[in-house]
Amino acid sequence: MNEALLDADRGPREALGVKLRQLRKARGWTQEDLADRSAYSPTHISAIETGRKPPTLRLSRDLDRIFGLSEDTFERDFYNLRNGALLEGFAAYVKEEERAVEIRLFEIGLVPGLLQTPAYARALAEADVWRGLITEGQAEHRLTYLAKRQASLQRLRPPMMLVIMDESCLRHRVGSEGVMQEQFEALAAFAARPNAVLQVAPHALGQARPFNLPVYLLTMADGSQVGYAESQIQGQMEREPSRLLGIRAAYHHLMAEALSPSATVALITQARKGKL
Template sequence: MNRRELDPDSSPQAAFGARLRRAREERGWTQEKLAEEMGYSSTHISSVEVGRKLPTLRLARSADAALGTGDIFERAWRKVRHAGLLEGFPQFIDHEAQAAEIRLYEVGVVPGLLQTPDYAAVLAQGAVRRGAITDDQAEERVTLVAERQATLVRTPAPLVFVVLDESCLRRPVGEPAVMNGQLDRLLEFAELPNTVLQVAPFAMGERRSFDLPVYLLTLPDRSLVSYAESAHRGHLERESAFVLPILTAYHQLQAQACSQAESVAMISQLRKGTS
């Protein structure tokens, strides 16, 4: 019998596979036995053990349940998932979950904190069709969106300031029902006591402070963190000398953008199809 050895230190994916194999063998189980207990095929389990296939959250939880390992595999899966994210983003979402204030500016798409599951799924499947990610990775993206949104209802809830470029509202994503549901979600978000939602209209032109998405966090100790990304790289910045000018520019953006009342009216018009 051929046995492929993995270097657990080579990647989080390899570490997950090696851990799964070790836990299985410690119980004297075959891959067939573990597959039966977890509700997967033995081929699937084999592919995960040797690092050919990415584990999913469902698989990790099934492994914990079958092997009685608490949440060991779920925590290992989170490391695998984070390995596929842009540099700096895993650290950013950890900070986001604790932030006292969150400020976002987004272009083109509604940001993850405000996405409905249907909207997030359409975006993820679009990436699958382009060959950018796999079906499993698409599932994880949607799961991550839902997990991040828990920060909006935690206690104490953060103050959340969102400025959306008008393109976020005008760009159709999915069927009309998907987009209508997303617009409804934005209106619901604007009604929350800890949120401010504004739209930066196309008419702002050169008065717009940013051309790319910007994310700013005020942490519980009042320190600031910013995150920005391009198509292939993300950058987390903690140095106040660099973050403070971004915060200033964000305040300038808010001053030039539509008020929340005007923004809600614009979204409502789009939702009714009258604009």
């Protein structure tokens, strides 16, 4: 049977299909072999691998049993596809983030996920549960996913991190006063790391701020770069160098206009003292 080329970056269905094909081929199985083990047709397996059809809950559990999965399960993927616990395109970005030697990011409104404390992240997740956007199970998955993402950066040679937060990230209250105090302390500790540069883009920049949405720029060991940007409903990666030129130039301009690292720490101290 001919097997179509797969692109995990296209979306969560495609990413699931890539995962299934990789697991199947690692065992030396054909689609017919997997079909025999799952009681589904080869055509059905092919449709899942190419992202044309999502797996049912029953098949997801069968696949977990067949491949002996207890973590990163197909059942979890099933619920993510059905309810969207993670923004479409984000999982593919995180795989690239794990390989990056340098991470540049700009965030607006909320402290960037990589810098969030567990309590801050939980307050955000619980708010989405309260609004009916995700289930409690999805909230727990989101928190576990974030914790693993943060832990992946604590490697022997951690990536250089250049982070610019809009001033709104400090002013936007999340959770209790204690949650915010702990978060401010965590930001100050992050700023002191040898592999980190933390800056705040002040409100005074006005229209000079080049970005109105979160932006991420990754640099890999071979010098290649990956860009990622989010809207409310979707995230999208960009690899084309010519298209990344403008994003890099705008980011460099923002670094020059943002508060210095020392001024940023001073502003965080003011926020912690309730003087913003």
